[in-house]
Amino acid sequence: MQFKTKITELFAIEFPIVQAGMVWVSGWKLASAVSNCGGLGLIGSGSMKPDLLREHIRKCKSATDKPFGVNIPLLRGDADELVNVTIEEGVKIVFSSAGHPKKFAQQLKDNGIKLIHVVPNVKYGLKAQEAGCDAVVGEGVEAGGHNGADQITTFALIPQLVDVLEIPVIAAGGIVDGRGIVAALALGAEGVQIGTRFAATIESSAHENYKRKIVEAGDTDTVLTLKKIGLVRMIKNDFALRAIKAEEECWDEIKLKELLGNKRERAGIFEGDEKEGELEAGQGAGLIKDIPTVKELMERLVSDFHLTLNKLNLTAK
Incomplete structure (x- = not known):
């Protein structure tokens, strides 16, 4: 239609x-x-x-x-x-x-x-x-x-x-x-x-793990992090929670970039690392x-x- x-x-x-x-x-x-x-x-x-x-x-x-x-x-x-x-x-x-x-x-x-x-x-x-x-x-x-x-x-x-x-x-x-x-x-x-x-x-x-994490997410399961180096919304996991703690402790941009490292998006979205990957997803995941x-x-x-x-x-x- x-x-x-x-x-x-x-x-x-x-x-x-x-x-x-x-x-x-x-x-x-x-x-x-x-x-x-x-x-x-x-x-x-x-x-x-x-x-x-x-x-x-x-x-x-x-x-x-x-x-x-x-x-x-x-x-x-x-x-x-x-x-x-x-x-x-x-x-x-x-x-x-x-x-x-x-x-x-x-x-x-x-x-x-x-x-x-x-x-x-x-x-x-x-x-x-x-x-x-x-x-x-x-x-x-x-x-x-x-x-x-x-x-x-x-x-x-x-x-x-x-x-x-x-x-x-x-x-x-x-x-x-x-x-x-x-x-x-x-x-x-x-x-x-x-x-x-x-x-x-x-x-x-x-990765199927990433898709499953989207399906499992509720209304409060995404978070905005890494504001100093490029605001990102992702599903809460071990990495996301460490990033939040680092921001609360006022880490500078250099240390935050070290925490982020390389290929974290690939690790989470494509390779299915549920704990240390960057699982980017919107708030609509709760639906x-x-x-x-x-x-x-x-x-x-x-x-x-x-x-x-x-x-x-x-x-x-």
């Missing part, structure tokens, strides 16, 4: 759901499955070298004839190589994050690529618009992974972005079901980006109770969306 918005028109998709390009989660299997079900799948290049990204793009193309995109963290040292691979492989949608989109905006536009940037506040939303982005993702602090220092919630951020921007706004952070999609659209968003809910699906490339296929999840999201509209005595067009 289709539901048209500016985002469905922009991406030529059936329903305004974008799957977040999460590190160690969003490979070609997840991205193609979401796109095949009428949403927009994203390959998460943040955990890939350029050659691996090229491989995932080609496999995604072989698995779907629907639009899909690539998420590129702009602060990566090899961001220019990831951009070049994306262009060379003919991908026409890029979601950027963690940096200023102006650096690559013209190059992407010259190659017919739609550019969408993730922002945590109005200031950066305006900068993304000025840089020529086609849309923004407004990500509230409920979201898993890296968050904005201002810690603005989705419910407060989205209408403020909508009120000042001329380009479409996609809502992200804490959205895991049809009720959340309706709420986001009611705030003025033209679509939603969903991360943690898609992380706990069969096609997600994440996630199973690990379905993407097809099952997409059907549920769309069905619940329309059921919610009906409860509000609205009619989907």
